[in-house]
Amino acid sequence: MAHISFTSNLQKHVSVDSLEVISGSGDSLAQVFTQVFVQYPALKTYLVDDQFRLRQHVAVFVDHTLVREKDLTKVHCAVHADIFVAQALSGG
């Protein structure tokens, strides 16, 4: 299970709690977030654009490492990954 938690700044726009989703070996971050968006549909346009790229000023940390790739299909996610979604300091 991957564990996903969110910056409190998101609560202003979308009510969202931390959650756990099933993550298989070899899954991408895109697959993980697809499950998250099933649970929180309103969250989707806040984190990814209409091409399913991570928004430029949304920062995602996987196991405490900043993800720099915006194409989430290219980011591998460990089975028990700890994922944190933040708003970047840029973009304000």
Added chain:
Amino acid sequence: MSHKTVHTHLFAATRKGLVRYRRHEHSYVFEQVHFIGEPVTMLLHDTHNQRFYAALRLGHFGPKLHRSDDNGQTWQEIATPQLPKQDDDKPQEKGNSVDMIWSMACTEKRIWLGTIPGALFYSDDGGDSWHLVESLWNAPERSGWFGGGYDQPGIHSICIDPRKPERVIIAISCGGVWRTEDNGRTWALSAKGLFAAYMPPELATQENTQDPHCMVMCAANPDVLWIQHHNGIFLSEDNAHHWQQIHGVTPSDFGFAVTVDPSNENLAWFVPGIKDECRLPKDYALCVTHTPDRGKRFNVHRAGLPTEPSFDLVYRHALAISEDGKTLAFGTTTGNLWCSSDAGKHWQCLSHTLAPINLLAFARLAHK
């Protein structure tokens, strides 16, 4: 129903929220702020059903649309237009996604919405769902468009002919002027006569790469449209089929905003600046220029505007006129907001302390 009286409210869409003013005596007074802290890029008041639509461009979380059915007391987030999956192997598609909602207009049945990048969408269900106008998005000429001010081209002006709502004329920076006669099924360039000095000389009259900063249509005579273009002021007297440049405008014919009296196509207002990249009032002296006779003469109005050096620039949607033809307002990138009740001859400051102003809109709020 047509009203020729002054509007009850004035909205300022700013970098830090939607600021609402209420009519009081011969001016407007602050009333409240919606979307505190958020960049508001567009506001549409659908007078057919008294709905408001506000477009946000959240710095972190992207473009969003909100709708209000109670004069702005409460807002509901609705669907945001989305582009279909783009092919990053094609240069004209690479990197495309809706970045900013830049224009909206409506008839009783349909809402039109323009974005950066240069995509046009429509909704026939009050904004619950949006559809890309694929005939325009897939036009081969789109590969010739380029950004003006922003990195990507954008649709900032949408004029619907009140005599024939299927006729819609749009302006694109930088992609010229386009028209549809069949509610968006087919499109054609409509920019003959515009001139682009920034292009190679042999391409200066090319319609598809013109930079109309703002285009407005006179409601009472939709055959007359005005453009504040990157290269000056242009007028069309034949419903945008042909354009002619207005020469000899002082202190400058450069700027972004234009507005026209809704009842008299001969009366138009502009807020000039210095081209190209400087974009300040000439000699730091902020003024409004006004033609009373369809561009033959221009009056320069400064009464009530700053006498100290001004660095104010007015964005393309930040000059507005009320239906009475006398009440105007303009707002600047330095957060200054002025109002006039005598057709621009004298100006009164409503605020010196707003965030940069993207758009102004007058509205008449109905009691609900």
